Amino acid sequence: MVLFNALPIVPLLVYLSRPAHTFPTPRCTESLASVTASATNFDLSSGSPPENATVPVTGTFRVKLRFCEPTVNVPGRADTLQILVHGSTYDHQYMDPDFEPDTYSWVRWASAHGYPTLNMDRLACGESDHPDPVTVVQNPFDGAFVAQIIRLARDGGVAGAHRPFKKIVYVGHSLGSIIGNEVISTVPDLIDAVILTGYGHKIGNPGDAVFLPANEVDPVRFGDLPSGYVTSVDAEARASFYGPEGTFDPAMLAFDEAHKDTVTFGELVSVTGTKDGIVGKPAPDFKGDVFTVAGDSDQFACTEPKCANLASEEQFYPAARSFEFAVIPDAGHCINLHLTAPILYKTALNWLDRHGY
Ligand SMILES: *[C@@H]1O[C@H](CO)[C@@H](O)[C@H](O)[C@H]1NC(C)=O
Numbered sequence: 001m002v003l004f005n006a007l008p009i010v011p012l013l014v015y016l017s018r019p020a021h022t023f024p025t026p027r028c029t030e031s032l033a034s035v036t037a038s039a040t041n042f043d044l045s046s047g048s049p050p051e052n053a054t055v056p057v058t059g060t061f062r063v064k065l066r067f068c069e070p071t072v073n074v075p076g077r078a079d080t081l082q083i084l085v086h087g088s089t090y091d092h093q094y095m096d097p098d099f100e101p102d103t104y105s106w107v108r109w110a111s112a113h114g115y116p117t118l119n120m121d122r123l124a125c126g127e128s129d130h131p132d133p134v135t136v137v138q139n140p141f142d143g144a145f146v147a148q149i150i151r152l153a154r155d156g157g158v159a160g161a162h163r164p165f166k167k168i169v170y171v172g173h174s175l176g177s178i179i180g181n182e183v184i185s186t187v188p189d190l191i192d193a194v195i196l197t198g199y200g201h202k203i204g205n206p207g208d209a210v211f212l213p214a215n216e217v218d219p220v221r222f223g224d225l226p227s228g229y230v231t232s233v234d235a236e237a238r239a240s241f242y243g244p245e246g247t248f249d250p251a252m253l254a255f256d257e258a259h260k261d262t263v264t265f266g267e268l269v270s271v272t273g274t275k276d277g278i279v280g281k282p283a284p285d286f287k288g289d290v291f292t293v294a295g296d297s298d299q300f301a302c303t304e305p306k307c308a309n310l311a312s313e314e315q316f317y318p319a320a321r322s323f324e325f326a327v328i329p330d331a332g333h334c335i336n337l338h339l340t341a342p343i344l345y346k347t348a349l350n351w352l353d354r355h356g357y
Contacts, residue, residue, distance in 0.1 A: 019102045019342065026111035028068040029160025032127070033152065036060040039144035042270050044134050049269050057141055061129040063149060064121040066092060067160040068107055074114025080357050081153055081165040082110050084119045085146060087174025087198060087334075088263030089211075089231050091126035092119045094173060094336060099255040104336055106171065109345040115169075115352075116161070118153050122146075122176070124229070125261045133228030133264035139271045142175075143182030150183070150190050167192045169357055171348075174198040174300065174333065175263065178271055181280040181316075188285040193357060195291045195348055198333050200301045200310055203279045210237050214262045228265040243297040243332035252337050282316040289322045289355045290314075293347065295331025295338060302327075322355060 038058040042049045070078065084106060086094035096107035096119050110117050121128045123145050124137045131137055156164035170191045172180035177199035184191055211230040214222035222229065232238050235257040242248045271279045292313045294301035303309045310325040317323055326347050331338040338344075 021102065023102050023105075023108040023112045024071040026068040026071050026107065028066055030064070030066050031159035032062045033065050033149070033158070034060055034062050035145060035148045035152065037141065037144040037148045039138075039140040041135065041138045041140050041266075044138070044266060044269060053140055053270075055135070057136055059131060059136060059141075061123055061131055061145070063123055063129070063145075064092070064127040065149070065158055066096070066119045067158050068111055068117050068119070069160075070114045070116055071111045072114050077114035077357070078116065079163070079165055080115060080167040080169060081161075082115050082117045082169045082171055083150060083153065084117055085170065085172045085176035085179060086120075086122060086125070087172075087176045088267060089260050090173075090334075091121045091259070091261040093259050094334070095119050095171070097252075097255065097259075097337070099252060100249075103339075104252070104341050106336060106345065109342075109349075113349055116165075118149075118158060118161075120149070121261075122179075124264055124267075130225060130229070132266075133226055134266045136266070137264040138266035139178065139182055142179045142267065143186060146179050147183050147187050147190055154190070167357060169193045169195065169352065171195045172197065172199070173336065175267060178280050181283060184286040184288070185281040185283040188283060188287065191286075191288055193289040193291070193352075193355065194286075195293065195351070197293045197335050197344075198295075198298055198301050199280075200292065200294065200303070200307075200313055201278050201280050201316055202303050202309055202312075203277060204299050204301065204303045211263070211268070222262060225262065229262040230265060230268070231260055231262045240299065241332060241334040243295060243330060243338060247297070247330040247332065247340070248338050256334070256337060280316075282318075283320075284318055286317055287319050287321060290317045290320045290324075291348070291351050292323075292325040293328065293335070293344065294325075295328050295333065295335040295340075297331065298333045298335065300333050324351060326351070
């Protein structure tokens with residue numbers, strides 16, 4: 001017993017999580033697509049959001065896309081595109097990290113099960129354009145911009161795809177889920193299914209997640225950005241996106257900290273419907289399938305013990321064909337980056353399979 005207690009927990013879990021498999025590397029095509037979108041944003045000149053959005057915004061910006069073909073052929077799935085949208089202060093690496101991708105990459109997992117994926121650096125992240133972080137990059141414009149990317153993909157216009165897609169599965173994390181929610185709320189016919197991770201309408205206390213202007217946090221990487229681009233201050237603040245010690249590999253946190261990206265002031269304050277701690281609108285006309293998933297120690301998505309609050313997410317999707325939620329053990333907010341990521345992927349695959357995707 002003493003011997004077992006003396007074993008360091010983290011290396012043990014890291015060892016246990018080492019995958020027995022090696023996923024084949026998918027064939028991917030990267031492109032910088034020019035996308036035009038229009039939305040009605042908020043007037044944030046006072047520093048806080050007014051009740052209603054009133055400012056029309058139109059713009060054409062380049063977005064870095066990465067389309068990957070599946071590595072196995074599963075009939076029916078080749079025409080079902082998974083669109084992967086990361087959250088705030090991340091880029092495409094959240095859904096497809098270079099660090100131990102056999103454990104952590106949603107893209108590799110999806111490819112190995114027959115699904116094509118479209119991963120991206122969201123607008124204002126990574127190699128995509130960085131428009132005005134206050135007037136342009138807000139939740140309404142983000143939603144309209146992603147909707148345009150989905151239209152492009154659905155019609156076969158994304159580099160490397162060479163075909164239109166019959167079904168679209170939207171996979172979001174955190175702000176990426178809020179944006180997905182905005183899309184199915186405003187354009188309910190564009191998407192067949194949503195997997196919304198790290199998000200519930202009633203948002204919890206973000207705890208130690210302190211954000212500062214990115215140009216101060218890391219002048220080498222972000223020195224050219226205006227101060228409306230912010231990011232988490234250090235690895236300790238970053239750790240508040242994770243579960244307790246032992247649920248993640250410290251080397252993953254170090255990789256994440258070294259590759260962290262930004263979020264805009266406009267995004268942080270413009271998420272609609274913030275009254276009573278509610279973040280994001282209902283999607284009363286969305287008729288597809290909804291799957292809400294969070295890690296059991298996600299401080300943002302879980303406001304009740306064991307994330308029991310996620311059951312009440314169903315009320316926001318009254319016309320949905322189906323609603324389910326799942327809680328992944330031993331995981332915090334950045335659910336994909338935990339040692340239990342393979343459980344998340346198995347859970348999502350099972351849900352997709354049961355719903356005919
Ligand atoms: C915001 O919009 C709602 C619904 O259209 C309206 O009832 C309300 O008066 C508006 N609020 C303001 C401050 O204009």
